[in-house]
Amino acid sequence: MADYVRELRKLIGSQPVILCGAGVIIINSKGEILLQRRMDNDLWAVPGGAVELGETVEETAIREVFEETGLRVRNLKLLGIYSGEDTYCKYPNGDEVYWITMAFMSNEFDGCIRPDNYESKECKFFSIEELPENLFNIDRLVLNDYLKSIGE
Template identity: 50%
Template sequence: MSDYISELRKLVGHKPLILSTAGAIVLDKHDRVLLHHRCDNDLWGLPGGVIELGESVEDAAIREVFEETGIKVDNLKLFNIYSGANQHYIYPNGDEVYYVCITYYTRTFNGQTQIDGIESKDVGFFDVNNLPQLSQPIKCILEELRHRINNNLLQ
């Protein structure tokens, strides 16, 4: 958790916060999506996280992918922006958030996947039609991705 969010939590406790996040859909040559097994809720998710103060959204997405998976991404394209009830989440510690999730996608990446043991306990590429148990806020994102891939709507 960033220092900024920690300071806000000292003031508001577990009350809902609106948080801007950035993440990326990383696709390999077989249209499999990169996911990481999260340490905080033991579910799978897209790499992404809270945008730091003064950080651009794209830089945040690039940073988060690298921190959580060890993969370096480039050539990000806007996939969609998600907000509202589908982006409501309560963390295991009781912290409540409503995300404004700016999601990019790319097929341009390099490096080897690495597990940091802090945010991720596993990393892998998955077929969009056969996904592991997902963290709630990304289900709608991956449903849209599945639709676009299965209907050849994604470059």
């Protein structure tokens, strides 16, 4: 969890907040998509997280991908911006968030996949036909838009 969010939660508890986040759909040479299995709710998700104070959303996306997957991603392309009721999330610890999420795509990355075992317990490439059913709610929206963008 971001230091900013941690400090904010000390002040306001679990009540709903609006947070800005960024994530990246990482596509390998086979057209497969990298997803991470989250530690907090056991759902599959696009790597990403909350923007820290003073950080751009692109910097957030790059940092979060590296922290959660061990990969260094480059050449981000904006897929979409997601907000509103569909981005509401209540986490297992009771924290409530309405996310404003910038979703990017990239097929340029290097490094070795290694989940951080703090936010990610597993990272795996999935074919478009075999995406898991148990997806994080926001990422279901993002992945649907990605599939539309490539004509699937």
